[in-house]
Amino acid sequence: MGIIDMSTSQPLLHIDGLQKYFEESSNVLDIFSRKESTKIQAVDKISLTVEKNDSVAIIGESGCGKSTLLLTLIGLHEITGGDVLYRGRPLSKFDRNDWKEYRSKVQVIFQDPFNSLDPKMTVEESLKEPLEIHNIGDQRQKVRSILKDVELRPPEKYLKRKPANLSGGEKQRVSIGRALILEPDIILADEPVSMLDVSTQASVLKMLKRLVGEYDASMIYISHDLSTVSYIAEKVYVMYLGRFVESASTNQVLENPKHPYTKALVDAIPVPDPHYNRPRTVMSGAPRDPIDLGEGCRFRDRCPEVIAPDSIDIDQDAYREVMAFRERLERDELFVDRIRKSIEPDAEGQSLADAIRDEYFTMPLSGNNAATVDAALNEIAAGESEAAERRLRERFESVCEITPEYIEDKPGWHVACHRYYNIDSQHE
Amino acid sequence: MNNYDSLLEVKDLTIRYQTDRGDITAVSDASFQINEGEFFGLAGESGSGKSTTAKGIIGGLDQNGFIHDGSVRFRGKEIQDFTEAQLNDELRWKEISWIPQSSMNSLDPLQKVSEQAVEIGQVHTDFSEKELRQKIKEMFDVVGLSQSRVDDYPHQFSGGMQQRAVIALALFLEPSLVIADEPTTALDVIMQDQIFKYLDRVKEENSTSLLLITHDISVIFESCESVAIMHASQIAEKGSTKAIHDNPRHPYTFLFKEAFPDIREPDRDLEVIDGYPPELIGEVSACSFVDRCPWAVDECHEDAPALEHVGDADAGHAASCFRSDEAYELYKDRELAVQTPPPHGDH
Numbered sequence: 001m002g003i004i005d006m007s008t009s010q011p012l013l014h015i016d017g018l019q020k021y022f023e024e025s026s027n028v029l030d031i032f033s034r035k036e037s038t039k040i041q042a043v044d045k046i047s048l049t050v051e052k053n054d055s056v057a058i059i060g061e062s063g064c065g066k067s068t069l070l071l072t073l074i075g076l077h078e079i080t081g082g083d084v085l086y087r088g089r090p091l092s093k094f095d096r097n098d099w100k101e102y103r104s105k106v107q108v109i110f111q112d113p114f115n116s117l118d119p120k121m122t123v124e125e126s127l128k129e130p131l132e133i134h135n136i137g138d139q140r141q142k143v144r145s146i147l148k149d150v151e152l153r154p155p156e157k158y159l160k161r162k163p164a165n166l167s168g169g170e171k172q173r174v175s176i177g178r179a180l181i182l183e184p185d186i187i188l189a190d191e192p193v194s195m196l197d198v199s200t201q202a203s204v205l206k207m208l209k210r211l212v213g214e215y216d217a218s219m220i221y222i223s224h225d226l227s228t229v230s231y232i233a234e235k236v237y238v239m240y241l242g243r244f245v246e247s248a249s250t251n252q253v254l255e256n257p258k259h260p261y262t263k264a265l266v267d268a269i270p271v272p273d274p275h276y277n278r279p280r281t282v283m284s285g286a287p288r289d290p291i292d293l294g295e296g297c298r299f300r301d302r303c304p305e306v307i308a309p310d311s312i313d314i315d316q317d318a319y320r321e322v323m324a325f326r327e328r329l330e331r332d333e334l335f336v337d338r339i340r341k342s343i344e345p346d347a348e349g350q351s352l353a354d355a356i357r358d359e360y361f362t363m364p365l366s367g368n369n370a371a372t373v374d375a376a377l378n379e380i381a382a383g384e385s386e387a388a389e390r391r392l393r394e395r396f397e398s399v400c401e402i403t404p405e406y407i408e409d410k411p412g413w414h415v416a417c418h419r420y421y422n423i424d425s426q427h428e
Numbered sequence: 429m430n431n432y433d434s435l436l437e438v439k440d441l442t443i444r445y446q447t448d449r450g451d452i453t454a455v456s457d458a459s460f461q462i463n464e465g466e467f468f469g470l471a472g473e474s475g476s477g478k479s480t481t482a483k484g485i486i487g488g489l490d491q492n493g494f495i496h497d498g499s500v501r502f503r504g505k506e507i508q509d510f511t512e513a514q515l516n517d518e519l520r521w522k523e524i525s526w527i528p529q530s531s532m533n534s535l536d537p538l539q540k541v542s543e544q545a546v547e548i549g550q551v552h553t554d555f556s557e558k559e560l561r562q563k564i565k566e567m568f569d570v571v572g573l574s575q576s577r578v579d580d581y582p583h584q585f586s587g588g589m590q591q592r593a594v595i596a597l598a599l600f601l602e603p604s605l606v607i608a609d610e611p612t613t614a615l616d617v618i619m620q621d622q623i624f625k626y627l628d629r630v631k632e633e634n635s636t637s638l639l640l641i642t643h644d645i646s647v648i649f650e651s652c653e654s655v656a657i658m659h660a661s662q663i664a665e666k667g668s669t670k671a672i673h674d675n676p677r678h679p680y681t682f683l684f685k686e687a688f689p690d691i692r693e694p695d696r697d698l699e700v701i702d703g704y705p706p707e708l709i710g711e712v713s714a715c716s717f718v719d720r721c722p723w724a725v726d727e728c729h730e731d732a733p734a735l736e737h738v739g740d741a742d743a744g745h746a747a748s749c750f751r752s753d754e755a756y757e758l759y760k761d762r763e764l765a766v767q768t769p770p771p772h773g774d775h
Contacts, residue, residue: 061616061618062588062616063586063588167704197473197474197643198473198643198644198645198684198687198688199473199683199684199687199700199701200700201687201698202687202689202698202699202700203700205698206698206700224616224617225617226617226691227646227689227690227691228689230689230694230695231689231694231698250694251694254691254694264618265617265618266691268617268618268620268621269617269646269691270617270620270621270644270646270647270649270650270651271646271649271650271690271691271692272645272646272649272650272673272685272688272690273649273650273673273690274649274650274668274669274670274673275670275673276650278650280621280622280624280625280628281618281621281622281625283618283621283622284569284572284622285572286572286573286619333574335574335576338576338579339576359575359576
């Protein structure tokens with residue numbers, strides 16, 4: 001990886017271990033408390049190759065880093081690690097001319113058609129602007145032909161209109177036309193239909209897919225919505241807290257997801273059928289903030305399948321709670337002070353350790369599991385959090401605390417989960 | 429025994445907005461009812477009047493909006509003439525709670541979430557401060573917020589977290605009826621499912637009712653017993669979700685339904701509904717779907733069809749379409765024709 005072979009043809013776009021961290025700027029309070037600046041790990045060692053005519057989708061929930069990835073790809077964020085290679089040339093070494101070429105060949109369609117068009121410009125002016133910037137002639141003809149392509153017919157009806165006189169679907173069609181008018185190699189589409197009514201979504205998606213083919217372009221489609229992805233992309237990358245956890249062909253991911261997070265995501269999609277009894281999700285909580293995430297699988301604090309050590313005997317749901325609790329403890333997110341304050345004055349005899357247990361544990365524990373947790377809770381209440389961390393780690397440490405490799409489980413099917421890693425290494 | 433038939437009964441409701449161009453009819457002659465322990469979905473595109481219907485029910489219309497005609501009964505009692513004070517004393521929060529579409533502005537920025545919860549709780553219930561704090565904390569768990577964050581101010585939350593805090597507040601006094609306007613549309617699917625998992629539970633335990641307003645018919649089909657489909661101010665069709673799913677009678681219903689992806693059939697062609705809902709000024713004297721309907725006939729232009737009983741399976745199944753007997757058959761025939769195109773079909 002990362003070695004450029006100039007003799008053969010290069011992939012169109014190669015994202016190679018891309019990393020984008022933000023330093024959270026210190027505020028006055030942090031300076032007084034001498035707090036170290038924290039790192040927001042928005043995108044962490046992402047790799048992805050797009051060949052000519054590929055349509056791939058990146059799927060993830062809000063906050064997973066997919067929008068940061070997009071802004072980094074178009075040069076609006078500085079890369080903090082790894083690189084992006086466009087036809088073999090690294091973005092980090094681009095000069096002015098390289099950027100100009102790249103920005104005509106890599107076009108973006110943004111989520112919000114209500115804000116991405118200049119309200120003072122007519123449709124014609126909006127579509128002409130990129131042609132003028134890149135000194136391309138025959139503008140009149142090109143604008144008319146692109147309007148026909150995006151199904152705004154007859155073009156004369158739309159040329160002089162301003163965005164205020166277009167519906168959401170029509171605006172997004174103009175945005176798509178604007179992205180295609182320079183005949184780009186790559187379209188980056190960021191949730192292009194999520195703000196449109198469902199009755200319009202399907203037609204815009206169909207059209208986008210058709211045009212990407214007709215213009216001989218490739219597409220990276222970014223969305224939180226797995227339910228429509230089969231209409232637009234052949235391959236899906238699933239992202240969680242800055243990393244890819246799984247990638248495979250769209251149908252494989254939908255029909256037989258491997259990573260526990262992908263499973264949860266697919267299983268939570270509503271099915272439009274009152275006769276179908278889809279079980280509700282087994283997940284609880286929400287993803288963490290992507291701050292100082294450290295080693296290990298990033299889904300482990302919510303994962304239904306987090307792997308308990310062989311040495312202990314524990315119910316899986318109880319183990320999940322212990323792991324979520326350890327995670328908070330180690331990240332200093334137990335809010336012990338607030339829990340202490342919230343112990344109601346008339347609740348006599350309730351110790352701080354009990355209050356913490358009440359807040360974070362619902363499943364029964366027994367034997368040595370219970371004894372270890374009780375001892376740790378007492379240590380936390382006594383202000384000895386580090387001792388509690390050590391005690392809990394010693395008994396409950398999971399293989400999931402080691403970052404799982406992103407392995408190819410089957411040809412073309414990558415997954416980053418110890419469930420698969422273990423199975424494979426046992427077979428070998 | 430109760431002296432009323434259903435928890436909420438909306439009858440012949442017409443709501444208009446005063447504008448310079450005349451009165452715009454946002455809701456026209458809408459009727460439906462919600463029973464105790466029933467989850468009822470109100471579906472439609474943006475601009476169909478579904479949010480206005482909900483606002484009309486709880487006295488939350490914009491300045492220029494007014495109820496032109498019809499009645500809204502809660503537990504048999506007409507509530508549209510309630511004063512603000514009456515609405516607050518007798519209905520809001522404890523009986524009917526409201527999750528607005530954009531929750532960003534619905535929390536008081538100057539109060540901690542716990543203080544807002546305690547204040548609402550003390551006005552509307554006899555619970556102690558301690559009990560109220562405990563209740564809001566439990567709700568924070570349900571919506572995936574850390575319990576200890578109940579003492580945060582709204583600005584300390586992200587947009588998605590504020591939405592979840594509002595959901596927690598709306599549910600924590602265990603109201604009889606929750607009116608939720610696109611409550612989970614801005615949330616991710618897993619969080620949406622976590623919230624509906626809780627709603628299923630309170631329905632089971634407390635017979636809570638839900639009026640769910642959303643464009644997302646998949647959520648309604650899985651979570652609700654009944655549904656009304658709205659198009660441009662009119663209820664096009666209503667009935668049990670099963671009847672509407674299996675035997676839709678209004679063209680808008682089946683086109684809308686078929687516009688939704690189904691994860692079980694990733695390759696199915698999605699339906700597209702051409703055109704946009706019209707803006708209606710004054711009396712509505714035609715079917716509001718007529719300009720978008722592939723099966724419209726002269727009659728549809730001349731009169732607004734009444735919402736009339738259709739089908740056999742469900743006594744509450746009604747559609748407002750002059751061709752409700754044949755429309756779905758015509759649609760299925762057309763689909764069949766498309767699936768077997770002539771050898772030189774256009775591309």
